[in-house]
Amino acid sequence: EAGVVQSPRYKIIEKKQPVAFWCNPISGHNTLYWYLQNLGQGPELLIRYENEEAVDDSQLPKDRFSAERLKGVDSTLKIQPAELGDSAVYLCASSLGGERSYNEQFFGPGTRLTVL
Amino acid sequence: QKEVEQNSGPLSVPEGAIASLNCTYSDRGSQSFFWYRQYSGKSPELIMFIYSNGDKEDGRFTAQLNKASQYVSLLIRDSQPSDSATYLCAVRWSYQLTFGKGTKLSVIP
Numbered sequence: 001e002a003g004v005v006q007s008p009r010y011k012i013i014e015k016k017q018p019v020a021f022w023c024n025p026i027s028g029h030n031t032l033y034w035y036l037q038n039l040g041q042g043p044e045l046l047i048r049y050e051n052e053e054a055v056d057d058s059q060l061p062k063d064r065f066s067a068e069r070l071k072g073v074d075s076t077l078k079i080q081p082a083e084l085g086d087s088a089v090y091l092c093a094s095s096l097g098g099e100r101s102y103n104e105q106f107f108g109p110g111t112r113l114t115v116l
Numbered sequence: 117q118k119e120v121e122q123n124s125g126p127l128s129v130p131e132g133a134i135a136s137l138n139c140t141y142s143d144r145g146s147q148s149f150f151w152y153r154q155y156s157g158k159s160p161e162l163i164m165f166i167y168s169n170g171d172k173e174d175g176r177f178t179a180q181l182n183k184a185s186q187y188v189s190l191l192i193r194d195s196q197p198s199d200s201a202t203y204l205c206a207v208r209w210s211y212q213l214t215f216g217k218g219t220k221l222s223v224i225p
Binding site for chain 2: 041043044105108
């Protein structure tokens with residue numbers, strides 16, 4: 001079974017430029033999460049999707065960040081414009097959905113963003 | 117504010133010893149508790165989770181939970197150099213996982 005796929009793995013951009021990250025969850029996983037992980041910190045939730053609905057986006061900085069999961073499968077996270085402080089690893093995770101399966105989140109390899 | 121606290125380490129243990137990793141959390145309403153392992157430059161991978169007070173064993177790993185003390189720990193028996201990684205404690209409130217900063221473990225051959 002393929003795991004969570006993310007691309008690109010690395011991205012270097014100049015500040016004020018836009019950037020987009022893509023995630024393909026494990027097949028059959030209805031719940032998709034985007035996390036941000038800074039160096040030396042644990043992952044912090046940005047947004048959670050149940051199918052195509054964003055059910056928790058309270059931590060997403062909506063002035064510059066946006067996300068979509070149009071068909072309830074793949075998801076894209078966008079930053080526009082990027083700031084120096086956005087340099088971090090962006091992790092996508094997925095889970096089956098339902099009460100117990102929320103416990104088991106599987107992470108993708110992440111996208112390491114560097115903003116110069 | 118829901119908080120999960122871990123000692124950042126590094127924690128160094130000799131090969132074959134028991135490594136003990138600890139985590140405290142702020143909210144008594146928390147429902148379940150997770151340990152993830154993260155190798156440098158890699159994404160977190162789930163080791164085990166625990167719901168109920170007491171111990172849960174899986175191979176060389178034992179998770180211990182004490183809800184009254186708001187404390188969860190992970191014991192790694194017969195530590196191997198391949199166990200060297202950062203261990204993240206995560207606590208679930210409702211549908212959200214809140215992670216600690218992680219404890220870096222080094223197993224010395």
